Amino acid sequence: MEVGAQVAYTDVGAGSPVVWLHGSGPGATGMSNFGGNLPAFGNYRNIVVDLPGWGSSPRPATDEPLIFDAAQRVCAVMTALGIERAHLVGNSYGGAVAMRIAMRHPDRVDRLVLMAPGGVLPADAPPWPVGLDRLFAYMAADKPSRAAMAEFVRLMVFDETLATESLIDERYESSLRAHPELPIPPNFGDLTPDLHLVAAPTLLVWGREDQTVPLAWASKILEGIPDAELRVLPHCRHWVQYERAPEFNHIVSEFLRGGATAAAEG
Template sequence: MTSTVDVGDAELAYVESGTGSPVIWLHGSGPGATGMSNFGGNLPAFEDHRNIGVDLPGWGRSPRPATDEPLIFHAAERVCRAMTALGIERAHLVGNSYGGAVAMRIAMAHPDRVDRVVLMAPGGVLPTDAPPWPVGLEHLFAYMASEKPSRDEMAQFVRLMVYNEALATDALIDERYESSLRAHPELPIPPNFGDLTPDLGLISAPTLLVWGREDQTVPLTWATRILHGIPNAELRVLPHCRHWVQYERAPEFNAIVREFLLGGAAAAAREG
């Protein structure tokens, strides 16, 4: 069941499950994305954690903010406010794409609130030669720019997110398409997400990067800056996999992330 939490200037929608140490799940910026569309299939493997699957501002059932602030920075502060309102002092952060960038921003600005960080092909850090954009981002921006996006456009986008196109089921396409029509972003193209590159060194939390080798949206070649910029980062690459690692390779993803989160809090890692 979807609930809402007051973050001062708006409400964020979220879904909660499980009990234990908190994990905040942060979705990507693709059309139709929500906390549950990105992570609903993973959460049953984490029932020994208190899972908070957030709809970031402007996606899912969370309203679009009226702000000129870069989206990553704006969303990060609202997630921190939501944590406070929900009585969560510290949490693990798991984010893919845009949600990964939001997780990085929280870890930069509020390191005392973060235990461990898992990033799946995160945004917010671009190579010096971008644009041109990878084909997945081209389709994402084209969908955002369309006044009346079609189901066929959504189908094309979803198929680019997975290496095994059999996983781009009609049910998944329909779910994402219907969600995109409820909260179609009204944003400049490309949106003003913000640049996290100068502050990567501020992330003190142990950080796991998980990447699909065949990612066509945030390519593996983009990982280098992040891997070398975050002091305590490691990288796992999954072959035959594109952008939706948590969906396309769910069993491996769940095992990798569970092992990493059980490694302990950031403070313990620093003391060791």
């Protein structure tokens, strides 16, 4: 489905709303990132978004940083669907979009789950971690290859058997339908100065071996958001929700119910 022919989304389930925001990797879509997790969240209304420029959502012409523009458009989706307030779950780029919404519209965010979010870079970047380097190289290629996609997907998981041929094919075919090119690296925007504005209880989930948004980058976010906690999963890289789905589903379900924060406060 689409809202105003601008943002595509999937709306499934009933209950308190959860908005799911995917990463910026080539071939990414909302359902490719989170479709396997949704059965564990059947007691929620799940809004799974294709962020502008990915999946079935066209890339709008804008001079704003991508994170800032996408956050405005996701808020417009929520308004169009009659959702005043929701939990936000985002990985990588989608985590940055979720943070931006929480900064600018705190009244619209209940709880915030961020998996290795972007938007907050250390002072010494670049050089880029190998995962980001491969991502940008794929985006910049005149004619990206399936072999390059296979290399990228294998970097996203610690257990490379999870980088199945069907997954590589799916992501590669989706990447060929990409929207107009972005400058490399893209102008995502910097969220660092406004981290203190995130008032929502926030759960950071990170793969210990992440080679795209390294665990070392977590400290600035953890220190900047007043009500943030961190869970680190070993033997896991960037796609936490895919590679460690059972643990991810359990941790996030508990947090959305108030368990993690309630335990901390008790």
